[in-house]
Amino acid sequence: MGDPQVDNEVELGYARKSIYAELRQRKDLDLIIVMGDLVNEKPELIAPSEASLDSIGVPWLRLNGNHDGPNPVKDTCFERGGVRFILMDNVRRGGRKGYEGGFSESQKAWLQACTKGHEKTVLCTHIPLSWCKGGDSLSMALNGRKDILLVSAHTHRVERRETENGIELGVGATCGSWWRGRKDSRGVPDAMMGCGSPRGYFIADFAPTKAQWYTLAYKCVDRPKNEQISIHADSSNLVINVYGGAAFGKVQAKIDGKWVDAVHSNRIAPEAQKVIEYNSSLTRAERKALGSDYLPVLNSKSLHIWVVPAVDTKKLKNRQIRIKYDDGAMKFKTKGAISC
Secondary structure: OOOOOOOHHHHHHHHHHHHHHHHHHOOOOOEEEEOOOOOOOOOOHHHHHHHHOOOOOOOEEOOOOOOOOOOOOOOOEEEOOOOEEEEEEOEEEEOOOOEEEOOOHHHHHHHHOOOOOOOOEEEEEEEEEOHHOOOOHHHOOOOOOOOOEEEEOOOEEEEEEEEOOOEEEEOOOOOOOOOOOOOOOOOOOOOOOOOOOEEEEEEEEEEOOOOOEEEEEEEOOOOOOOOOEOOOOOOOOOEEOOOOOOOEEEEEEEEEEEEOOOOEEEEOOOHHHHHHHHHHHOOOHHHHHHHOOOOOOOOOEEEEEEOOOOOHHHHHHHEEEEEEEEEEOOOEEEOOOOOO
């Protein structure tokens, strides 16, 4: 899970009512890894946040994030169930923003020692490796391995891509867009992420003796297990957002009794576009009046959008459309109606 990033007692309450409460109800977890930014520049909230994690009743570990303060968590390496897990602090102070992603030379030497051998390996960092400085030397530190699952957070977006060292999984943020947006009956903000995915986390199951040695599922916080997509329509296209999807995944939609391939499209998620247009219609005073109900969504493209072109979308209104998704690590069938 990425970035609970609570900024005050109110936001800690949001986390307790939503992500921490949901994890406490699950009975299928062996280990929880929090991918950094437990808090937002509020070190005094680390202890109560860790107490909430303790209350889940499952072993947990956390990484250092760029907002977690001056006491970084130590790097660690361990094996569990035939899988090697490496957790590293890759937040370096300095740079244009006051921090940047990267590793010291001693960290690179340690990482090189940890990744020797053929064990299935999960490397966890707060900042994505693709954002880090010194990529060439880091590649050497990974011993030329091309089969590592690289897990990160930081971007507040769900992003999965292929890299020279393996698949990079950006898990998104459990605070979403910084605990902002319209609130539910409990007072918890919707806080949709800029990629159009609801706040959520990934469940990973490992089977190191199999060719596909891990499987993934994206779970939206406080939503049903099978809520993994949204379907939208423009004048002649179906637009499908697979919340935990990878750009290399395959999406099919069943239309008029036939399975039709969808085409990956690097575009703004429809639900994010709707918020952007609404925000643009507001005056500065209106935005200020909304307070924490104002959802700050950036005008940026999502990596998990697919389009089925040349479809009579009017005919499909109010109908349940079957969707299949498969990228090797994640595979499911579901259905949904076109969102307004």
